[in-house]
Amino acid sequence: MLEITKVLKKNGYKVTPQRLAVFNVLKHNKKHPCVDSIYNELQPKFPTMSLATVYKSLEVFKTLGLVQELNIGEGSFRYDANTKPHPHVICLKCGKVDDIEYIDSLNLTDYAETKTGYKITGQQIYFYGYCPECKN
Amino acid sequence: MLEITKVLKKNGYKVTPQRLAVFNVLKHNKKHPCVDSIYNELQPKFPTMSLATVYKSLEVFKTLGLVQELNIGEGSFRYDANTKPHPHVICLKCGKVDDIEYIDSLNLTDYAETKTGYKITGQQIYFYGYCPECKN
DNA sequence: ATGACTGCAAACCGTTTGCATACTG
DNA sequence: CAGTATGCAAACGGTTTGCAGTCAT
Numbered sequence: 001m002l003e004i005t006k007v008l009k010k011n012g013y014k015v016t017p018q019r020l021a022v023f024n025v026l027k028h029n030k031k032h033p034c035v036d037s038i039y040n041e042l043q044p045k046f047p048t049m050s051l052a053t054v055y056k057s058l059e060v061f062k063t064l065g066l067v068q069e070l071n072i073g074e075g076s077f078r079y080d081a082n083t084k085p086h087p088h089v090i091c092l093k094c095g096k097v098d099d100i101e102y103i104d105s106l107n108l109t110d111y112a113e114t115k116t117g118y119k120i121t122g123q124q125i126y127f128y129g130y131c132p133e134c135k136n
Numbered sequence: 137m138l139e140i141t142k143v144l145k146k147n148g149y150k151v152t153p154q155r156l157a158v159f160n161v162l163k164h165n166k167k168h169p170c171v172d173s174i175y176n177e178l179q180p181k182f183p184t185m186s187l188a189t190v191y192k193s194l195e196v197f198k199t200l201g202l203v204q205e206l207n208i209g210e211g212s213f214r215y216d217a218n219t220k221p222h223p224h225v226i227c228l229k230c231g232k233v234d235d236i237e238y239i240d241s242l243n244l245t246d247y248a249e250t251k252t253g254y255k256i257t258g259q260q261i262y263f264y265g266y267c268p269e270c271k272n
Numbered sequence: 273a274t275g276a277c278t279g280c281a282a283a284c285c286g287t288t289t290g291c292a293t294a295c296t297g
Numbered sequence: 298c299a300g301t302a303t304g305c306a307a308a309c310g311g312t313t314t315g316c317a318g319t320c321a322t
Contacts, residue, residue, distance in 0.1 A: 053304065073207045
């Protein structure tokens, strides 16, 4: 059984074609799409699916820890099915959003906890610049 | 002459009471206020100032590098008159946003450039958790 | 004096909500 | 069969825009 099916059932949520479709887009699209991109990508195969359903599905996935939400400052959220904490780089020219492998050795969480006295439970790290193709 | 006055004039922008007032709020309020908070804080002394003016002033300040914009995922932006790159911690209970001193020794920018081949020009680092008062 | 700035109101756009219908379990 | 999920349309809230009148230089 697919991971997502298992998690939905275990938590009392119904498994629907729409939820599987939305999750599938995130699993296979590495571009960190926003809601509108997900919606558009699904239109051909699911012409009756509504934007509201995409929003509601993502809300459930967030609750269940199946996706993480990114705010790169565009005015809309993007989504990532990779829920391990990892930094992102955003190209200011072409708008591409790439992942960066997380390095535990930097121990950022410990650093933040020591400096602030907070109990840290999550993090988001964004780098802004120009990708190799747009650098010139 | 005040720093802000100098920078506005040098770049051909007019120095207005509204712009000085908005900037002054950011200089003295360490809470990283959103537009609405700035607007409300100014109401007593500047009862005719409009929200649009606050937005337009901040737009100018961003362009001139006088403030930085934060996206902690609330659906509205916050502003910080400290434009040096530095991480922020957000308390998930009381909503407080604190600064963290930036540590050059971690060399995050170099790390990101080496890993990705991007030319990095900016960064935003957010930690989420519970502040000392809300930890329990 | 003139060109930029302000303040109002309307427009915008991403997201949320309410509700009748459809479908999962 | 019961109750949740979908899909539509309307509502919402932060932000942007257009424009007439005002103010900084």
